[in-house]
Amino acid sequence: MRAVVLHRHGGPEVLRLSRVPDPEPGPGEVRVAVEAIGLNYAEVLSRKGLYGWTPKMPYVLGMEAAGRVDRVGEGVEGIRVGDAVLVGRQAGAYAEYVVQRADAVLPVPEGFSMEEAAAFGVNYMTAWVALMKMARLLPTDRVVVTAAAGGVGTAAVQIAHHHGSEVVALAGSDPKLELARSLGAHHTVSYGVPDFEERLWDTVGERGVDVVLETVGGRVFRACDAVLAPFGRIVVAGYASLDYRWWKPHTWWRAWRDAPRMSLESMFKRSVGLLSTHLGYLLGRTAHLQPVWRELVSFVERHGIRPVVGHMLPFEEVAEAHRLMESRASKGKIVLRVRPSADQPEAR
Ligand SMILES: NC(=O)c1ccc[n+]([C@@H]2O[C@H](COP(=O)([O-])OP(=O)(O)OC[C@H]3O[C@@H](n4cnc5c(N)ncnc54)[C@H](OP(=O)(O)O)[C@@H]3O)[C@@H](O)[C@H]2O)c1
Incomplete structure (x- = not known):
């Protein structure tokens, strides 16, 4: 698969797509075929070496993405191939596939497109x-x-x-x-x-x-x-x-x-x-976070709130997307499109 592996800190030019092995889900995990990646300012800081909450290099950059489950590991219940989900993580989201613990993927809120889902979490x-x-x-x-x-x-x-x-x-x-x-x-x-x-x-x-x-x-x-x-x-x-x-x-x-x-x-x-x-x-504090997530999703659905996706760029333009965020010219969320969406996400 293609992924953005951070080998050294620097300007947007250090961000390049490279080939890495496709990840396989282990027991209790699912694999998500990523359709859209949400950019976060923290990733600009990570790229520059100014962000503490990062793994050791080299690592795949990226904190959030949305897509469909395409493989399910042993012992996973309640999630099926084809489910529309979003993932939030420390790193690894600037990739065509992401493997995540099944209990840490979240359903896409009702009616959201994949871009909106990637702009939400x-x-x-x-x-x-x-x-x-x-x-x-x-x-x-x-x-x-x-x-x-x-x-x-x-x-x-x-x-x-x-x-x-x-x-x-x-x-x-x-x-x-x-x-x-x-x-x-x-x-x-x-x-x-x-x-x-x-x-x-x-x-x-x-x-x-x-x-x-x-x-x-x-x-x-x-x-x-x-x-x-x-x-x-x-x-x-x-x-x-x-x-x-x-x-x-x-x-x-x-x-x-x-x-x-x-x-x-x-x-x-x-x-x-x-x-x-x-x-x-807070990510490790699941018991504290889960009820907060439910409160948020219920509030957003009740009020018909939709994330503002201000800019959509193809995955290949990841460096350009970082330049845009750093330039302070962006409005709303910057989203990278990884693969076309077959259809709209299913409601939960
Ligand atoms: N604590 C958390 O858990 C958490 C989670 C996510 C994000 N954050 C923080 O929330 C903030 C917003 O994050 P975001 O991902 O949503 O980014 P964003 O707001 O879409 O982009 C960053 C914005 O910061 C402003 N800014 C002010 N001084 C800047 C400078 N010197 N260089 C670049 N930008 C500057 C710019 O808006 P103006 O031009 O209007 O000033 C810029 O558009 C960031 O500080 C991020 O670290 C915190």
């Missing part, structure tokens, strides 16, 4: 866990979503909007904010302008904000922290603006300066809190 779980489980978002809350036009951002805007909360969407440019508005954001502010902080204050006023889902870091984190109202919660799920090179010590200082942080003194003086989540480290 990581982004929506991250947004759901951050907003609903960590921040305990209330319909009466006003919530800020940063990088609001990206994968996690669009998911968070949709979830918060359908929950009834007032959404303030932040992004790096105005065209991105139009997308956030179309998904239900009530207010939008660009952080791509010099007077971003004043504009944010003008938008939220004395009332401030109750919840922030923050994934950018640096100036954006500091501005969101400043407008947090009493009892406010910031959930940090990423810090995409932090960029450093091991061989350039001055970039370490910048990364340290821009890393999100809040002192205990600041928290108790303002009655606010800083929270954080990382889906990767």
Whole structure:
């Protein structure tokens, strides 16, 4: 099969399709013929060598994909060849076939295309866990979503909007904010302008904000922290603006300066809190995650939410897909098409 094996860190040019043996499912496992791969910013960081939650090189990059089960290992019950499923994993998803424990594949939500399924798992779980489980978002809350036009951002805007909360969407440019508005954001502010902080204050006023889902870091984190109202919660799920090179010590200082942080003194003086989540480290906590997944899928189906697939590229253009994500020009999810879908996924 063809797969993207990461042999060395570097720019998008290190991503190439190579031939590796087809994997075979062992007992309790299934093999999925991948149709669509969802790109995640974490894979850009992994490629650059800036992401901790990765296996040792060489390894096949990729955290999520959707496709159909094409082989079933010994002792597997409840999953059949042909079932439409999605997989979430530490690595291995940039491939034509993925072998996964049968109890770790998830059915494609009702009516989703394979591209939508590949755009769903990581982004929506991250947004759901951050907003609903960590921040305990209330319909009466006003919530800020940063990088609001990206994968996690669009998911968070949709979830918060359908929950009834007032959404303030932040992004790096105005065209991105139009997308956030179309998904239900009530207010939008660009952080791509010099007077971003004043504009944010003008938008939220004395009332401030109750919840922030923050994934950018640096100036954006500091501005969101400043407008947090009493009892406010910031959930940090990423810090995409932090960029450093091991061989350039001055970039370490910048990364340290821009890393999100809040002192205990600041928290108790303002009655606010800083929270954080990382889906990767939660993956092993199946008993905790399964009910959360069910809550999320039921919410999404009830509200007719569909993932925003902003860009679809053929598998061969994986390097181009990474360039697009790094350029900050992408909107919604970037999906790689691996093989054509015979038909629409079956409902569960
Ligand atoms: N904790 C978790 O479990 C978890 C899971 C998934 C993702 N994440 C995090 O959530 C964030 C979004 O991930 P995603 O996969 O959905 O990606 P994405 O939002 O589709 O793309 C990343 C976005 O980050 C923003 N950004 C800000 N500064 C940037 C910079 N210097 N370089 C590149 N992008 C920059 C850009 O939006 P603007 O131009 O609008 O700023 C860009 O479009 C990332 O920080 C990621 O690490 C966390």
